[in-house]
Amino acid sequence: MSGQRNLPKYLWFYSICLMIIAVVGGCNQTEPPDPITEGQRIYTIYCLGCHSLDPAGPAALGPPLAGIGTRAANNSEGLSATEWLRREIINPDVVVAPGYTAGLMPRTYGTDFRPVQLEALIAYLASLE
Numbered sequence: 001m002s003g004q005r006n007l008p009k010y011l012w013f014y015s016i017c018l019m020i021i022a023v024v025g026g027c028n029q030t031e032p033p034d035p036i037t038e039g040q041r042i043y044t045i046y047c048l049g050c051h052s053l054d055p056a057g058p059a060a061l062g063p064p065l066a067g068i069g070t071r072a073a074n075n076s077e078g079l080s081a082t083e084w085l086r087r088e089i090i091n092p093d094v095v096v097a098p099g100y101t102a103g104l105m106p107r108t109y110g111t112d113f114r115p116v117q118l119e120a121l122i123a124y125l126a127s128l129e
């Protein structure tokens with residue numbers, strides 16, 4: 001009889017264990033954000049104020065960056081799209097976009113962002129065709 005009375009306790013114990021495993025397993029499944037999504041988030045915070053994503057959008061501060069991925073891929077300097085984008089972000093005044101003034105875009109992004117954030121931003125910009 002006593003063995004039968006103990007059985008539900010064991011079941012209760014096992015179900016608690018299963019719940020813990022499910023919760024911990026669920027935590028492990030949280031993946032890091034996709035780089036493009038993360039890059040878009042960073043762009044919205046740091047870049048959108050000066051760089052509209054509408055080709056006909058405001059261009060008073062910086063050029064709209066609609067289609068910048070395609071422009072980056074077709075750069076005339078022989079750089080890869082990624083190299084060109086990185087250079088433009090880290091060192092914006094090496095080549096100044098025609099019709100714009102040097103010195104307006106912050107020159108601190110190379111150190112402001114963590115490398116993983118910079119790569120996410122570049123991946124996002126490269127995706128803008």
Ligand code: HEC
Pocket residue numbers: 043046047048049050051061062063065068085088089092093095096097100101102103104105106109121
């Ligand atoms: C205070 C305004 C300002 C902010 C903020 C800013 N930029 Fe700029 N950006 C400019 C200006 C002005 C230019 C054009 C002059 C130049 O090339 O340096 C430019 C140029 C660029 C270019 C080259 C465009 C081309 O057609 O050659 C890229 C790419 C760029 N910015 C990306 C970014 C990214 C990414 C961010 C956010 C991390 C950012 N910018 C933040 C003002 C800004």
